[in-house]
Amino acid sequence: MIVHIDCNSYFASCEIADHPELADKPVIVSSSNDNNGGIILALNKPAKQLGLKRGLPIFQAFKGHQPDEPYMLNGTEVFFFEVDHKKYGRISEQIMSIVLEQEIVLNFVQYSVDEFFGEIPVDDDPDELRQYIKQVKDLIETTTHIPVSCGSAATYTLAKVATHYAKQYSGYNGICILPEEKREKALQLLPIEEVWGIGRAFRKHLERTNIKTAWDFIQKSDEYILNVFNSTAVNTWKELRGIRAIELKKHDQRQSIAHTRTLTRTSHDLDYLLQQLSSYTSAAAFKLREQHSCCQQLTVFLQTNRHRTDLPQYTNEQTHKFASPESDSGTLIAAAAQAFRTIYRPGYEIKRLGVILDKIVDANTMQLDLFEDPHKQRLRKAQSAVDAINRKFDRELVHSGSFTDSSDHNPGITK
DNA sequence: TCTGGGGTCCTAGGACCC
Protein backbone atom coordinates (compact mmCIF):
# COMPACT_ATOMS: atom_id res chain seq x y z
CA MET A 1 0.00 0.00 0.00
CA ILE A 2 1.05 3.54 -0.74
CA VAL A 3 1.24 5.89 2.22
CA HIS A 4 1.05 9.65 1.86
CA ILE A 5 2.19 11.96 4.66
CA ASP A 6 1.12 15.59 4.57
CA CYS A 7 2.12 18.18 7.16
CA ASN A 8 -0.79 20.25 8.46
CA SER A 9 -0.60 24.00 7.75
CA TYR A 10 3.08 23.40 7.35
CA PHE A 11 4.65 26.89 7.51
CA ALA A 12 2.41 27.89 10.42
CA SER A 13 3.15 24.61 12.21
CA CYS A 14 6.90 25.19 11.84
CA GLU A 15 6.58 28.59 13.53
CA ILE A 16 4.37 27.18 16.27
CA ALA A 17 6.90 24.40 16.85
CA ASP A 18 9.35 27.19 17.70
CA HIS A 19 6.76 29.06 19.75
CA PRO A 20 4.64 26.44 21.52
CA GLU A 21 2.87 29.10 23.56
CA LEU A 22 1.08 30.18 20.37
CA ALA A 23 -0.47 26.78 19.68
CA ASP A 24 -4.03 27.90 20.40
CA LYS A 25 -3.63 31.45 19.14
CA PRO A 26 -4.23 32.60 15.56
CA VAL A 27 -0.94 32.35 13.65
CA ILE A 28 -0.27 33.40 10.06
CA VAL A 29 2.83 33.20 7.87
CA SER A 30 3.16 35.92 5.26
CA SER A 31 5.26 36.20 2.15
CA SER A 32 6.77 39.50 3.22
CA ASN A 33 6.65 41.89 6.13
CA ASP A 34 7.53 44.94 4.11
CA ASN A 35 4.94 47.64 4.25
CA ASN A 36 2.15 45.05 4.67
CA GLY A 37 2.96 44.06 1.09
CA GLY A 38 2.65 40.31 1.40
CA ILE A 39 -0.09 37.70 1.26
CA ILE A 40 -1.06 34.99 3.72
CA LEU A 41 0.81 31.81 2.80
CA ALA A 42 -0.19 29.61 5.71
CA LEU A 43 -2.40 29.86 8.78
CA ASN A 44 -3.47 27.64 11.63
CA LYS A 45 -7.02 26.70 12.60
CA PRO A 46 -7.66 29.60 15.02
CA ALA A 47 -6.61 32.02 12.26
CA LYS A 48 -8.96 30.32 9.80
CA GLN A 49 -11.77 30.63 12.33
CA LEU A 50 -11.27 34.39 12.26
CA GLY A 51 -12.14 34.29 8.57
CA LEU A 52 -8.60 34.63 7.28
CA LYS A 53 -7.70 32.70 4.15
CA ARG A 54 -4.62 31.59 2.29
CA GLY A 55 -3.73 34.03 -0.47
CA LEU A 56 -5.36 37.03 1.18
CA PRO A 57 -3.21 40.20 0.92
CA ILE A 58 -2.13 41.47 4.33
CA PHE A 59 -3.27 45.01 3.58
CA GLN A 60 -6.77 43.68 2.94
CA ALA A 61 -6.83 41.37 5.93
CA PHE A 62 -5.66 44.07 8.33
CA LYS A 63 -6.95 47.34 6.95
CA GLY A 64 -5.26 50.35 8.45
CA HIS A 65 -2.53 48.36 10.20
CA GLN A 66 0.33 50.55 11.39
CA PRO A 67 3.97 49.44 11.55
CA ASP A 68 5.14 48.18 14.94
CA GLU A 69 1.57 47.58 16.06
CA PRO A 70 0.21 44.10 16.68
CA TYR A 71 -2.01 42.61 13.99
CA MET A 72 -5.56 42.69 15.35
CA LEU A 73 -8.78 41.23 14.02
CA ASN A 74 -12.11 41.56 15.86
CA GLY A 75 -10.22 42.38 19.02
CA THR A 76 -8.02 39.28 18.78
CA GLU A 77 -4.30 39.44 18.22
CA VAL A 78 -3.07 37.51 15.20
CA PHE A 79 0.55 36.37 15.48
CA PHE A 80 2.46 37.22 12.34
CA PHE A 81 5.54 35.52 10.93
CA GLU A 82 7.48 36.30 7.83
CA VAL A 83 8.11 33.23 5.68
CA ASP A 84 11.39 31.44 6.42
CA HIS A 85 11.99 28.85 3.72
CA LYS A 86 15.35 27.84 5.11
CA LYS A 87 13.79 26.84 8.42
CA TYR A 88 10.98 24.89 6.72
CA GLY A 89 13.53 23.14 4.53
CA ARG A 90 15.55 22.06 7.54
CA ILE A 91 12.50 20.64 9.36
CA SER A 92 11.48 18.86 6.19
CA GLU A 93 14.92 17.22 5.96
CA GLN A 94 14.60 16.20 9.59
CA ILE A 95 11.28 14.45 8.89
CA MET A 96 12.86 12.76 5.90
CA SER A 97 15.78 11.41 7.90
CA ILE A 98 13.83 10.16 10.92
CA VAL A 99 11.38 8.25 8.73
CA LEU A 100 14.23 6.74 6.71
CA GLU A 101 15.94 5.69 9.94
CA GLN A 102 12.80 3.90 11.13
CA GLU A 103 12.77 1.58 8.09
CA ILE A 104 9.01 1.02 8.26
CA VAL A 105 8.29 2.90 5.06
CA LEU A 106 9.92 1.68 1.84
CA ASN A 107 10.83 3.83 -1.15
CA PHE A 108 10.26 6.89 0.95
CA VAL A 109 10.44 10.05 -1.17
CA GLN A 110 9.91 13.70 -0.59
CA TYR A 111 7.28 15.06 -2.94
CA SER A 112 7.36 18.68 -1.76
CA VAL A 113 8.57 20.62 1.25
CA ASP A 114 5.63 19.30 3.29
CA GLU A 115 4.58 16.06 1.60
CA PHE A 116 6.04 12.58 1.45
CA PHE A 117 5.16 9.28 -0.19
CA GLY A 118 6.27 5.75 0.53
CA GLU A 119 5.16 2.14 0.54
CA ILE A 120 4.27 -0.16 3.41
CA PRO A 121 4.34 -3.86 2.53
CA VAL A 122 0.95 -4.71 4.03
CA ASP A 123 -1.87 -5.63 1.65
CA ASP A 124 -4.88 -7.00 3.40
CA ASP A 125 -4.70 -6.07 7.06
CA PRO A 126 -5.91 -2.51 7.66
CA ASP A 127 -5.29 -2.78 11.40
CA GLU A 128 -1.67 -3.74 10.94
CA LEU A 129 -1.25 -1.00 8.35
CA ARG A 130 -2.78 1.54 10.68
CA GLN A 131 -0.39 0.55 13.45
CA TYR A 132 2.63 1.06 11.22
CA ILE A 133 1.40 4.42 10.02
CA LYS A 134 0.57 5.52 13.54
CA GLN A 135 4.07 4.62 14.61
CA VAL A 136 5.56 6.82 11.88
CA LYS A 137 3.12 9.63 12.54
CA ASP A 138 3.80 9.62 16.29
CA LEU A 139 7.52 9.63 15.67
CA ILE A 140 7.35 12.64 13.38
CA GLU A 141 5.08 14.55 15.73
CA THR A 142 7.01 13.90 18.94
CA THR A 143 10.35 14.66 17.30
CA THR A 144 9.49 17.75 15.26
CA HIS A 145 6.19 18.93 16.84
CA ILE A 146 4.76 19.20 13.32
CA PRO A 147 1.29 17.61 13.11
CA VAL A 148 0.81 15.40 10.04
CA SER A 149 -2.07 13.71 8.24
CA CYS A 150 -1.63 10.32 6.64
CA GLY A 151 -3.52 8.54 3.91
CA SER A 152 -3.04 5.07 2.55
CA ALA A 153 -4.43 3.31 -0.50
CA ALA A 154 -3.41 1.22 -3.49
CA THR A 155 -2.16 4.13 -5.64
CA TYR A 156 -0.56 7.55 -5.14
CA THR A 157 -3.66 9.42 -6.23
CA LEU A 158 -5.93 7.37 -3.97
CA ALA A 159 -3.52 7.84 -1.06
CA LYS A 160 -3.89 11.60 -1.55
CA VAL A 161 -7.66 11.11 -1.53
CA ALA A 162 -7.31 9.25 1.78
CA THR A 163 -5.24 12.09 3.26
CA HIS A 164 -7.94 14.52 2.15
CA TYR A 165 -10.42 12.59 4.30
CA ALA A 166 -7.92 12.24 7.15
CA LYS A 167 -7.83 16.04 7.31
CA GLN A 168 -11.53 16.51 6.80
CA TYR A 169 -12.88 14.23 9.53
CA SER A 170 -11.40 14.64 12.98
CA GLY A 171 -12.72 11.19 13.90
CA TYR A 172 -9.93 9.67 11.81
CA ASN A 173 -7.28 11.14 14.14
CA GLY A 174 -5.17 12.06 11.16
CA ILE A 175 -4.96 8.61 9.58
CA CYS A 176 -7.28 7.40 6.83
CA ILE A 177 -6.90 4.04 5.15
CA LEU A 178 -8.82 3.58 1.95
CA PRO A 179 -9.18 -0.08 1.03
CA GLU A 180 -10.81 -1.19 -2.22
CA GLU A 181 -14.23 -1.73 -0.63
CA LYS A 182 -14.39 1.89 0.52
CA ARG A 183 -13.12 3.37 -2.74
CA GLU A 184 -16.51 3.84 -4.41
CA LYS A 185 -18.03 5.79 -1.56
CA ALA A 186 -14.91 7.93 -1.08
CA LEU A 187 -14.85 8.92 -4.76
CA GLN A 188 -18.58 9.59 -4.93
CA LEU A 189 -18.22 12.15 -2.16
CA LEU A 190 -15.15 13.77 -3.71
CA PRO A 191 -15.61 16.82 -5.99
CA ILE A 192 -13.52 16.35 -9.12
CA GLU A 193 -11.49 19.51 -8.49
CA GLU A 194 -10.15 17.98 -5.27
CA VAL A 195 -8.39 15.26 -7.24
CA TRP A 196 -4.61 15.49 -7.54
CA GLY A 197 -3.76 16.34 -11.15
CA ILE A 198 -7.10 17.93 -12.05
CA GLY A 199 -6.57 21.66 -12.34
CA ARG A 200 -8.57 24.60 -13.61
CA ALA A 201 -8.39 23.78 -17.30
CA PHE A 202 -9.44 20.15 -16.91
CA ARG A 203 -12.15 21.04 -14.50
CA LYS A 204 -13.87 23.31 -16.98
CA HIS A 205 -13.80 20.62 -19.59
CA LEU A 206 -15.12 18.02 -17.17
CA GLU A 207 -17.94 20.24 -16.00
CA ARG A 208 -19.16 20.67 -19.55
CA THR A 209 -19.51 16.91 -19.75
CA ASN A 210 -21.31 16.86 -16.39
CA ILE A 211 -18.52 15.18 -14.49
CA LYS A 212 -18.78 16.53 -10.97
CA THR A 213 -17.18 13.91 -8.75
CA ALA A 214 -14.13 11.68 -8.97
CA TRP A 215 -16.56 8.78 -9.30
CA ASP A 216 -18.26 10.37 -12.33
CA PHE A 217 -14.84 10.71 -13.92
CA ILE A 218 -13.90 7.06 -13.62
CA GLN A 219 -17.26 5.91 -14.98
CA LYS A 220 -16.14 7.11 -18.41
CA SER A 221 -14.85 4.35 -20.66
CA ASP A 222 -11.15 3.95 -21.30
CA GLU A 223 -11.87 4.55 -24.98
CA TYR A 224 -13.42 7.91 -24.22
CA ILE A 225 -10.64 8.94 -21.82
CA LEU A 226 -7.86 8.01 -24.24
CA ASN A 227 -9.48 9.97 -27.03
CA VAL A 228 -10.34 13.09 -25.14
CA PHE A 229 -7.50 13.55 -22.66
CA ASN A 230 -3.75 13.61 -22.55
CA SER A 231 -1.58 11.15 -20.70
CA THR A 232 -1.68 13.07 -17.41
CA ALA A 233 -5.45 12.77 -17.12
CA VAL A 234 -5.37 9.18 -18.31
CA ASN A 235 -2.94 8.34 -15.52
CA THR A 236 -5.14 10.06 -12.97
CA TRP A 237 -8.14 8.11 -14.30
CA LYS A 238 -6.22 4.84 -13.92
CA GLU A 239 -4.99 5.65 -10.43
CA LEU A 240 -8.49 6.51 -9.26
CA ARG A 241 -9.55 3.08 -10.52
CA GLY A 242 -6.86 1.52 -8.37
CA ILE A 243 -4.28 0.93 -11.11
CA ARG A 244 -0.76 2.21 -10.47
CA ALA A 245 0.11 4.64 -13.27
CA ILE A 246 2.34 7.26 -11.67
CA GLU A 247 5.99 6.84 -10.82
CA LEU A 248 7.60 9.35 -8.53
CA LYS A 249 11.12 10.04 -9.61
CA LYS A 250 13.81 10.75 -7.06
CA HIS A 251 15.63 13.88 -8.03
CA ASP A 252 18.84 14.41 -6.16
CA GLN A 253 19.41 17.53 -8.21
CA ARG A 254 16.94 20.19 -9.21
CA GLN A 255 16.38 20.50 -12.93
CA SER A 256 15.82 24.21 -12.69
CA ILE A 257 16.65 26.81 -10.08
CA ALA A 258 14.80 30.09 -9.92
CA HIS A 259 15.10 33.21 -7.86
CA THR A 260 12.36 35.75 -8.42
CA ARG A 261 10.99 38.56 -6.32
CA THR A 262 8.16 41.03 -6.20
CA LEU A 263 9.59 44.42 -5.36
CA THR A 264 8.18 46.31 -2.41
CA ARG A 265 8.18 49.42 -4.58
CA THR A 266 8.14 49.43 -8.33
CA SER A 267 11.16 50.84 -10.14
CA HIS A 268 12.08 51.99 -13.62
CA ASP A 269 15.73 52.53 -12.68
CA LEU A 270 17.94 50.23 -14.72
CA ASP A 271 20.82 50.38 -12.26
CA TYR A 272 18.61 49.46 -9.33
CA LEU A 273 16.95 46.64 -11.26
CA LEU A 274 20.32 45.26 -12.36
CA GLN A 275 21.54 45.39 -8.80
CA GLN A 276 18.52 43.33 -7.67
CA LEU A 277 18.91 40.92 -10.56
CA SER A 278 22.56 40.49 -9.74
CA SER A 279 21.81 39.51 -6.17
CA TYR A 280 19.06 37.07 -7.29
CA THR A 281 21.45 35.51 -9.79
CA SER A 282 24.12 35.18 -7.15
CA ALA A 283 21.68 33.37 -4.83
CA ALA A 284 20.54 31.03 -7.61
CA ALA A 285 24.14 30.33 -8.61
CA PHE A 286 25.01 29.45 -5.03
CA LYS A 287 22.15 26.93 -4.92
CA LEU A 288 23.38 25.56 -8.22
CA ARG A 289 26.89 24.98 -6.85
CA GLU A 290 25.53 23.56 -3.61
CA GLN A 291 23.95 20.72 -5.58
CA HIS A 292 27.17 20.33 -7.60
CA SER A 293 25.59 21.34 -10.87
CA CYS A 294 26.18 23.64 -13.78
CA CYS A 295 23.55 25.22 -15.99
CA GLN A 296 23.56 25.59 -19.73
CA GLN A 297 20.83 28.17 -19.91
CA LEU A 298 19.71 31.26 -18.03
CA THR A 299 16.45 33.16 -18.41
CA VAL A 300 15.64 36.58 -17.01
CA PHE A 301 12.21 38.17 -16.97
CA LEU A 302 10.53 41.36 -15.85
CA GLN A 303 6.92 42.33 -15.21
CA THR A 304 4.99 45.48 -14.39
CA ASN A 305 2.31 45.39 -11.69
CA ARG A 306 -0.60 43.52 -13.25
CA HIS A 307 -2.95 44.80 -10.57
CA ARG A 308 -2.41 48.39 -11.67
CA THR A 309 -4.63 48.45 -14.74
CA ASP A 310 -4.24 52.24 -14.91
CA LEU A 311 -0.55 51.92 -15.78
CA PRO A 312 1.03 50.71 -19.04
CA GLN A 313 1.81 47.01 -18.81
CA TYR A 314 4.94 45.31 -20.03
CA THR A 315 6.31 41.83 -19.49
CA ASN A 316 9.15 40.16 -21.29
CA GLU A 317 11.85 37.55 -20.93
CA GLN A 318 15.15 36.66 -22.50
CA THR A 319 17.12 33.44 -22.50
CA HIS A 320 20.87 33.13 -22.73
CA LYS A 321 22.48 29.86 -23.76
CA PHE A 322 26.00 29.16 -22.57
CA ALA A 323 28.59 27.62 -24.86
CA SER A 324 29.61 25.33 -22.00
CA PRO A 325 27.92 24.55 -18.65
CA GLU A 326 28.55 27.28 -16.08
CA SER A 327 28.18 27.79 -12.35
CA ASP A 328 30.39 30.78 -11.61
CA SER A 329 28.46 33.67 -10.10
CA GLY A 330 30.32 36.32 -12.06
CA THR A 331 29.72 34.57 -15.37
CA LEU A 332 26.03 34.04 -14.63
CA ILE A 333 25.57 37.60 -13.42
CA ALA A 334 27.21 38.95 -16.59
CA ALA A 335 24.87 36.86 -18.76
CA ALA A 336 21.83 37.85 -16.71
CA ALA A 337 22.67 41.54 -16.94
CA GLN A 338 23.26 41.36 -20.66
CA ALA A 339 19.98 39.54 -21.23
CA PHE A 340 18.15 41.99 -19.00
CA ARG A 341 19.40 44.98 -20.98
CA THR A 342 17.87 43.54 -24.14
CA ILE A 343 14.37 43.45 -22.62
CA TYR A 344 14.51 46.52 -20.41
CA ARG A 345 12.41 49.43 -21.67
CA PRO A 346 12.57 52.84 -20.00
CA GLY A 347 9.30 54.24 -18.69
CA TYR A 348 7.76 51.07 -17.32
CA GLU A 349 7.42 50.59 -13.58
CA ILE A 350 8.82 47.12 -12.92
CA LYS A 351 7.21 45.17 -10.09
CA ARG A 352 8.59 41.69 -10.50
CA LEU A 353 11.78 40.29 -11.92
CA GLY A 354 13.84 37.19 -11.64
CA VAL A 355 16.24 34.68 -13.04
CA ILE A 356 15.83 30.99 -13.87
CA LEU A 357 18.76 28.62 -14.32
CA ASP A 358 17.93 25.75 -16.63
CA LYS A 359 19.35 22.81 -18.57
CA ILE A 360 21.16 21.69 -15.49
CA VAL A 361 23.94 19.11 -15.66
CA ASP A 362 26.11 17.45 -13.04
CA ALA A 363 29.36 19.34 -12.48
CA ASN A 364 31.31 16.13 -11.93
CA THR A 365 30.31 14.45 -15.17
CA MET A 366 30.96 17.57 -17.21
CA GLN A 367 33.39 17.08 -20.00
CA LEU A 368 36.80 18.38 -19.12
CA ASP A 369 37.84 21.20 -21.31
CA LEU A 370 41.53 20.76 -22.07
CA PHE A 371 41.78 24.28 -23.30
CA GLU A 372 40.05 25.86 -20.40
CA ASP A 373 41.10 29.38 -19.77
CA PRO A 374 43.48 29.52 -16.76
CA HIS A 375 41.53 32.59 -15.70
CA LYS A 376 38.46 30.38 -15.39
CA GLN A 377 40.33 27.96 -13.17
CA ARG A 378 41.35 30.74 -10.81
CA LEU A 379 37.79 32.02 -10.84
CA ARG A 380 36.52 28.61 -9.81
CA LYS A 381 38.92 28.41 -6.88
CA ALA A 382 37.98 31.88 -5.74
CA GLN A 383 34.31 30.99 -6.06
CA SER A 384 34.75 27.91 -3.86
CA ALA A 385 36.44 30.01 -1.21
CA VAL A 386 33.64 32.56 -1.29
CA ASP A 387 31.03 29.81 -0.99
CA ALA A 388 32.82 28.32 1.99
CA ILE A 389 32.74 31.66 3.79
CA ASN A 390 29.09 32.30 3.02
CA ARG A 391 28.13 28.79 4.02
CA LYS A 392 29.90 29.27 7.33
CA PHE A 393 28.03 32.47 8.10
CA ASP A 394 24.78 31.27 6.53
CA ARG A 395 24.36 34.47 4.56
CA GLU A 396 25.97 36.33 1.69
CA LEU A 397 28.83 37.94 3.52
CA VAL A 398 30.95 37.99 0.37
CA HIS A 399 29.29 38.39 -3.00
CA SER A 400 29.99 39.13 -6.63
CA GLY A 401 29.98 42.69 -7.80
CA SER A 402 26.76 43.95 -9.36
CA PHE A 403 26.43 45.92 -12.55
CA THR A 404 26.06 49.55 -12.00
CA ASP A 405 28.52 50.43 -14.72
CA SER A 406 27.25 49.54 -18.15
CA SER A 407 30.74 49.27 -19.58
CA ASP A 408 31.64 46.46 -17.21
CA HIS A 409 30.59 43.21 -18.80
CA ASN A 410 33.02 40.84 -17.22
CA PRO A 411 33.35 41.21 -13.50
CA GLY A 412 35.30 38.77 -11.47
CA ILE A 413 34.62 38.34 -7.83
CA THR A 414 35.01 41.75 -6.33
CA LYS A 415 33.64 42.03 -2.84
C1' DT B 1 0.18 52.44 -0.94
C1' DC B 2 0.44 47.38 -0.09
C1' DT B 3 -1.48 41.10 -4.15
C1' DG B 4 4.43 34.87 -3.27
C1' DG B 5 8.00 31.91 -4.88
C1' DG B 6 9.13 28.26 -6.17
C1' DG B 7 9.01 23.49 -8.93
C1' DT B 8 7.86 19.18 -12.71
C1' DC B 9 5.99 17.07 -16.72
C1' DC B 10 3.79 16.92 -21.28
C1' DT B 11 3.06 18.09 -26.05
C1' DA B 12 2.53 20.41 -30.46
C1' DG B 13 5.02 22.03 -33.83
C1' DG B 14 9.30 23.65 -35.89
C1' DA B 15 13.90 22.46 -37.60
C1' DC B 16 16.34 19.27 -39.62
C1' DC B 17 17.45 14.74 -41.65
C1' DC B 18 17.06 10.93 -45.22
Place this chain on the structure above:
DNA sequence: TCTGGGGTCCTAGGACCC
Protein backbone atom coordinates in the same frame (compact mmCIF):
# COMPACT_ATOMS: atom_id res chain seq x y z
C1' DT C 1 9.54 25.38 -60.64
C1' DC C 2 7.10 21.44 -59.60
C1' DT C 3 7.29 17.10 -56.02
C1' DG C 4 6.42 12.32 -50.96
C1' DG C 5 6.82 10.21 -46.92
C1' DG C 6 8.74 9.37 -43.61
C1' DG C 7 11.94 9.94 -39.29
C1' DT C 8 14.28 12.43 -34.79
C1' DC C 9 15.33 16.06 -31.75
C1' DC C 10 14.48 20.27 -29.51
C1' DT C 11 11.91 23.83 -27.32
C1' DA C 12 8.40 27.10 -25.75
C1' DG C 13 4.55 27.29 -23.44
C1' DG C 14 0.80 25.23 -21.04
C1' DA C 15 -0.95 22.66 -17.22
C1' DC C 16 -0.30 21.08 -13.07
C1' DC C 17 1.74 20.88 -8.27
C1' DC C 18 3.17 22.74 -3.41
